[in-house]
Amino acid sequence: MSLLTIGTVAFDSIETPYGKVEKVIGGACTYISWSASYFMNDIHLVSIVGEDFPKDELAALEQRGVNLDGLEIVKGGKSFFWAGKYHNNMNSRDTLATDLNVLADFNPILPEKAKSCEYVMLGNLTPSIQAQVLDQLDGSQKLIALDTMNFWMDIAMDELKAVIARVDLLTINDEEARQLSGEHSLVQAAEIILAMGPKYLVIKKGEHGALMFFEGKMFFAPALPLAEVFDPTGAGDTFAGGMMGYLAMTDEISFENMKRALIAGSAMASYCVEDFSLNRLKTLDKAQVITRIEAFKKLMDFDFPLDF
Amino acid sequence: MSLLTIGTVAFDSIETPYGKVEKVIGGACTYISWSASYFMNDIHLVSIVGEDFPKDELAALEQRGVNLDGLEIVKGGKSFFWAGKYHNNMNSRDTLATDLNVLADFNPILPEKAKSCEYVMLGNLTPSIQAQVLDQLDGSQKLIALDTMNFWMDIAMDELKAVIARVDLLTINDEEARQLSGEHSLVQAAEIILAMGPKYLVIKKGEHGALMFFEGKMFFAPALPLAEVFDPTGAGDTFAGGMMGYLAMTDEISFENMKRALIAGSAMASYCVEDFSLNRLKTLDKAQVITRIEAFKKLMDFDFPLDF
Numbered sequence: 001m002s003l004l005t006i007g008t009v010a011f012d013s014i015e016t017p018y019g020k021v022e023k024v025i026g027g028a029c030t031y032i033s034w035s036a037s038y039f040m041n042d043i044h045l046v047s048i049v050g051e052d053f054p055k056d057e058l059a060a061l062e063q064r065g066v067n068l069d070g071l072e073i074v075k076g077g078k079s080f081f082w083a084g085k086y087h088n089n090m091n092s093r094d095t096l097a098t099d100l101n102v103l104a105d106f107n108p109i110l111p112e113k114a115k116s117c118e119y120v121m122l123g124n125l126t127p128s129i130q131a132q133v134l135d136q137l138d139g140s141q142k143l144i145a146l147d148t149m150n151f152w153m154d155i156a157m158d159e160l161k162a163v164i165a166r167v168d169l170l171t172i173n174d175e176e177a178r179q180l181s182g183e184h185s186l187v188q189a190a191e192i193i194l195a196m197g198p199k200y201l202v203i204k205k206g207e208h209g210a211l212m213f214f215e216g217k218m219f220f221a222p223a224l225p226l227a228e229v230f231d232p233t234g235a236g237d238t239f240a241g242g243m244m245g246y247l248a249m250t251d252e253i254s255f256e257n258m259k260r261a262l263i264a265g266s267a268m269a270s271y272c273v274e275d276f277s278l279n280r281l282k283t284l285d286k287a288q289v290i291t292r293i294e295a296f297k298k299l300m301d302f303d304f305p306l307d308f
Numbered sequence: 309m310s311l312l313t314i315g316t317v318a319f320d321s322i323e324t325p326y327g328k329v330e331k332v333i334g335g336a337c338t339y340i341s342w343s344a345s346y347f348m349n350d351i352h353l354v355s356i357v358g359e360d361f362p363k364d365e366l367a368a369l370e371q372r373g374v375n376l377d378g379l380e381i382v383k384g385g386k387s388f389f390w391a392g393k394y395h396n397n398m399n400s401r402d403t404l405a406t407d408l409n410v411l412a413d414f415n416p417i418l419p420e421k422a423k424s425c426e427y428v429m430l431g432n433l434t435p436s437i438q439a440q441v442l443d444q445l446d447g448s449q450k451l452i453a454l455d456t457m458n459f460w461m462d463i464a465m466d467e468l469k470a471v472i473a474r475v476d477l478l479t480i481n482d483e484e485a486r487q488l489s490g491e492h493s494l495v496q497a498a499e500i501i502l503a504m505g506p507k508y509l510v511i512k513k514g515e516h517g518a519l520m521f522f523e524g525k526m527f528f529a530p531a532l533p534l535a536e537v538f539d540p541t542g543a544g545d546t547f548a549g550g551m552m553g554y555l556a557m558t559d560e561i562s563f564e565n566m567k568r569a570l571i572a573g574s575a576m577a578s579y580c581v582e583d584f585s586l587n588r589l590k591t592l593d594k595a596q597v598i599t600r601i602e603a604f605k606k607l608m609d610f611d612f613p614l615d616f
Contacts, residue, residue, distance in 0.1 A: 089492065184397065187535045206347045208516040211533060218606050222528045225519060237355070249616065259610040290614050299528050300608050302567040304600050308347070308557065 001248040002042040005032045007123020009047040015082035024277035025111040026122035031234040034281045035241025035268040039249040041065025043116040068112040100214035110136040118246040120144040127159040145169040165197035173204045221262040224270040235269045242268030267292040309556040310350040315431020317355040318388035332585035336431035342589045344578040349373025352422040356414045366525045377419040378583025418444040427556040430451040435467040453477040473505035481512045485613035503609040528568040532578040538575035543577045550576030575600040
């Protein structure tokens with residue numbers, strides 16, 4: 001199956017307690033595509049960059065099976081840039097700069113092939129642009145997922161709710177789930193959010209794992225405890241990419257397969273945070289992905305006879 | 309097998325966003341004993357109360373198989389009292405009062421039968437008193453567990469480390485693990501703490517579950533997501549009681565059985581928080597305990613074929 005992914009392709013400058021990097025490759029769409037590429041290789045990327053974006057980075061994506069027909073390269077333009085600094089505990093960060101640059105004029109036009117991708121991952125963007133992408137799809141999609149953030153809840157809640165109503169799977173973090181629903185309990189928040197339209201809700205809790213809700217059922221995927229978390233940037237997008245890549249590869253939409261997709265996403269995210277930028281994601285192979293999925297099996301596996 | 313439990317038997321006054329209760333039954337030893345009693349009924353409680361402690365509460369414990377020969381009742385004395393108020397998110401609380409009362413003179417003397425209990429749970433207390441209990445044991449124990457808190461790390465770190473070196477299992481929360489080890493990463497913290505003596509370490513993360521470390525292996529038990537958390541008081545002790553009760557019942561000390569014990573403890577804790585004080589714990593039956601353990605199985609169960 002094929003996967004359409006839309007979102008930012010960008011530069012990041014990042015400071016963590018482990019070091020500092022300037023203008024490295026980032027962006028939701030970049031992380032989603034690299035992560036998904038370990039499961040399948042028919043990926044259509046729709047985004048916008050400036051002429052300053054490195055050609056070899058684009059070539060590397062193409063080598064992973066990522067079709068860039070939907071990537072607009074603006075002559076003389078500058079790519080989206082984000083700078084942030086993580087605090088000591090890595091759980092919070094300050095945004096130091098957000099330069100929209102070419103993203104300010106992003107008007108996504110889907111190439112013909114992208115319109116019929118069975119699986120769609122709408123990365124975090126202005127809700128109206130996410131809606132504009134949905135408008136161009138040919139209606140043959142099997143699963144459409146959407147990621148968003150609190151920023152859009154603050155300034156464009158109505159547009160956001162309108163686009164949430166049109167997707168099958170929503171991924172947000174715990175604080176965003178509380179903001180979107182007005183409920184503190186994630187169980188109650190999930191009930192309210194699922195009533196907004198999506199069939200599946202995945203609540204990301206960072207180092208505390210991810211919770212999936214579907215028709216009154218729950219599944220929990222922990223984050224793998226790591227000796228060192230080097231840089232959390234892109235972990236949520238890497239999670240989404242692994243999840244959607246696994247779903248597109250297996251082409252089965254069921255609660256049982258969604259569970260596996262959550263584990264696949266968590267495995268990819270656990271690699272992502274081990275180095276800055278896409279450094280770790282770029283050096284993986286399938287055997288390493290499988291090893292990490294096995295680590296999750298061990299972390300969660302137990303057998304409990306109930307005849308005591 | 310038999311379980312010795314030592315710690316406070318007390319009164320609590322608690323305020324949460326759901327309500328307020330005055331001078332209800334509390335104390336680590338009380339929660340531990342009630343929780344363990346759903347798995348086995350040869351429990352020896354060692355603690356101290358004043359004459360003000362309700363006789364019917366003691367009778368209720370005895371009916372659950374709790375031997376109170378080691379409970380000192382101080383004539384004219386007042387029982388330990390704690391008052392606290394939880395903030396809106398239930399993750400933090402303010403202590404409003406801590407009246408030691410008879411606990412200030414607690415000098416535990418183990419009855420003969422208590423000295424040979426195969427399983428021992430040292431609830432949170434002054435480390436020197438926990439050591440005093442260890443000195444009285446007959447050496448036939450199969451598993452000794454210890455719970456403690458940051459307060460003792462602040463004022464009695466050396467005594468605490470000395471007693472930690474003598475136990476098999478340590479239970480602390482994530483912030484305490486960081487304080488005890490000086491490491492932020494829980495994986496690195498666990499390595500340092502296990503080098504202090506215990507074979508097993510359980511790091512409690514409240515609503516984010518619990519992590520167990522043993523000989524380079526990890527197991528994660530999530531907390532059950534609940535629609536309403538009414539009062540988190542006693543959840544950690546209820547967890548420890550369920551864990552130790554299950555171990556004493558099954559009498560098997562292995563990583564596989566410790567996993568089950570973690571789930572049993574998590575199941576009991578998930579009931580504890582559904583009401584104030586011991587209200588919910590007192591109304592359970594075995595079928596309900598099993599139903600809750602099944603809920604954990606469903607929450608964590610997945611199957612992931614690795615031949616993709």
